Amino acid sequence: MSNRTGETTNASRAGPARIRELLGVAIPPALVALAIILLWYGITFFVLEPDRRFLLPPPHGVIEEGILDGEVLAEIMGGLYRTAMVAGLGLLIGFALGFSMALVMSQAKWIERSLYPWAVVCQTVPILALVPLLGFWFGFGLMSRVTVCVIIALFPIVINSLTGLQGADPRLHDLLTLHNAGRWTRALKLQVPAARPLIFTGLRTSAGLSVIGAIVGDFFFGRGQPGLGILLDRYSRRLRSEELLAAVIAACLLGVVAFWIFGVIGRRAVGHWDPSWADERNKDT
Amino acid sequence: MALDPVIAFTEVTKSFGSIDALDPIGLTIRKGEFVSLVGPSGCGKSTVLRLGSGLIEPTEGTVSRTSDNVGYIFQEPTLMPWRTVEQNVTFLGELDGLGRQEARRRADEVLSLVGLEEFRDHYPLALSGGMKMRTSIARSLLLDPDLFLFDEPFGALDQISRARLNAELCALFSERRFAALFVTHSVDEAVFLASRLLVMSKRPGRLVAEFEIPYEFPRQPEIRYEPEFAVLAGQVAAALAEAS
Numbered sequence: 441m442s443n444r445t446g447e448t449t450n451a452s453r454a455g456p457a458r459i460r461e462l463l464g465v466a467i468p469p470a471l472v473a474l475a476i477i478l479l480w481y482g483i484t485f486f487v488l489e490p491d492r493r494f495l496l497p498p499p500h501g502v503i504e505e506g507i508l509d510g511e512v513l514a515e516i517m518g519g520l521y522r523t524a525m526v527a528g529l530g531l532l533i534g535f536a537l538g539f540s541m542a543l544v545m546s547q548a549k550w551i552e553r554s555l556y557p558w559a560v561v562c563q564t565v566p567i568l569a570l571v572p573l574l575g576f577w578f579g580f581g582l583m584s585r586v587t588v589c590v591i592i593a594l595f596p597i598v599i600n601s602l603t604g605l606q607g608a609d610p611r612l613h614d615l616l617t618l619h620n621a622g623r624w625t626r627a628l629k630l631q632v633p634a635a636r637p638l639i640f641t642g643l644r645t646s647a648g649l650s651v652i653g654a655i656v657g658d659f660f661f662g663r664g665q666p667g668l669g670i671l672l673d674r675y676s677r678r679l680r681s682e683e684l685l686a687a688v689i690a691a692c693l694l695g696v697v698a699f700w701i702f703g704v705i706g707r708r709a710v711g712h713w714d715p716s717w718a719d720e721r722n723k724d725t
Numbered sequence: 726m727a728l729d730p731v732i733a734f735t736e737v738t739k740s741f742g743s744i745d746a747l748d749p750i751g752l753t754i755r756k757g758e759f760v761s762l763v764g765p766s767g768c769g770k771s772t773v774l775r776l777g778s779g780l781i782e783p784t785e786g787t788v789s790r791t792s793d794n795v796g797y798i799f800q801e802p803t804l805m806p807w808r809t810v811e812q813n814v815t816f817l818g819e820l821d822g823l824g825r826q827e828a829r830r831r832a833d834e835v836l837s838l839v840g841l842e843e844f845r846d847h848y849p850l851a852l853s854g855g856m857k858m859r860t861s862i863a864r865s866l867l868l869d870p871d872l873f874l875f876d877e878p879f880g881a882l883d884q885i886s887r888a889r890l891n892a893e894l895c896a897l898f899s900e901r902r903f904a905a906l907f908v909t910h911s912v913d914e915a916v917f918l919a920s921r922l923l924v925m926s927k928r929p930g931r932l933v934a935e936f937e938i939p940y941e942f943p944r945q946p947e948i949r950y951e952p953e954f955a956v957l958a959g960q961v962a963a964a965l966a967e968a969s
């Protein structure tokens with residue numbers, strides 16, 4: 441019912457009310473952004489001595505040299521693109537691997553007990569310790585970078601998918617048992633559909649992690665065409681703080697966009713029946 | 726009405742580890758019979774249903790059914806939240822290979838039977854408790870079961886919805902005349918629905934009293950306020966108090 445009444449009020453509500461609602465969502469974070477920019481200017485001009493001002497150049501400097509300079513912008517955009525590709529590919533493989541693992545684990549306790557500790561290892565391994573080894577095995581190109589993303593993205597996908605697959609209503613399991621449903625039918629008609637909200641939760645978390653993985657991998661495997669990690673490293677070595685800050689902002693944006701995309705996909709996919717995803721939809725639209 | 730037995734419990738016991746849930750139980754339900762089962766909490770009423778459905782096996786004795794077409798109505802509506810009302814109702818058709826066309830045709834029929842045609846495209850999230858329970862009953866009706874097992878289905882509903890669903894279920898039974906075993910805590914509900922009423926003792930559960938409920942089907946909700954109904958309900962309540 442809540443959905444229906446929600447729609448009718450939206451439709452009957454006049455334009456200005458809708459705009460007011462959007463402003464209510466947009467203004468508070470915008471004020472915080474303004475405060476941060478003011479603080480930033482304050483530090484640049486009132487805290488830092490002029491000869492140390494290169495440590496934190498003012499926002500307009502970052503815009504001028506990091507964004508409006510076509511050459512730098514092209515460099516950062518190229519890096520952003522390559523990092524996004526690596527992160528996306530890593531997430532895709534991580535999802536295929538993690539979801540398959542969870543599906544297999546959900547079919548038998550002994551499989552779950554055998555694989556679970558290794559999923560935990562993926563989560564706890566200090567990724568930097570593996571970087572030299574990965575470089576040694578797979579070279580310093582795409583393969584290694586993607587592998588870093590897969591390792592870092594795997595755990596939230598496995599754990600969330602597994603929890604979802606095991607979380608289906610036991611009485612629905614009874615219902616399928618009464619109708620002689622096999623393992624495959626049970627997985628397809630009950631466990632996987634029931635797991636979707638948590639699968640999307642896992643994907644959203646892992647999307648952000650995969651971006652981090654791509655930048656870290658890039659940073660350490662710094663060869664070939666530069667991604668954001670290489671650019672960050674290069675700018676910091678050359679003390680080009682405007683460009684460095686622009687690259688940092690690009691990296692942040694990539695993480696936020698990755699999180700946001702999976703939020704939207706999740707809301708579209710399960711928001712109409714899962715309360716935990718539906719709430720956010722009502723908040724945003 | 727000496728029709729064929731649909732289900733028969735013969736000397737059935739059930740133990741879970743060292744706990745005896747049921748003393749030997751003998752019970753036969755025929756087609757067209759609506760048997761209500763009341764008893765104190767934890768006496769093994771649900772165990773009887775699970776045994777009857779074949780979800781669990783008896784420790785001793787036998788449960789024999791003449792049909793495998795059994796509808797099981799759980800305590801909660803137990804719908805799939807990701808499916809619409811109609812998709813929930815056609816679900817068992819998918820499992821039993823009914824065919825899409827046939828499943829849809831029957832869904833139309835049972836949805837109008839439970840009065841939910843207009844809500845067929847709604848998700849359970851948007852339904853009231855009573856509507857969810859109707860959907861759950863419609864889901865089982867799709868396969869037109871010979872035996873219905875009800876595990877205290879209306880316990881979570883408010884009094885008004887509960888009375889309405891009692892009347893609707895009674896009308897449904899009057900029309901379809903399946904065999905039914907209905908577990909409940911409510912003496913009033915048990916008497917209203919049943920052609921025969923059984924009282925179970927506290928654990929290990931045993932059938933301690935049996936009542937024939939003489940009202941003809943279909944029944945009007947007003948019979949609840951007749952003096953004989955009150956007398957019957959009083960006797961059942963007394964037997965239940967003794968068994969607890």
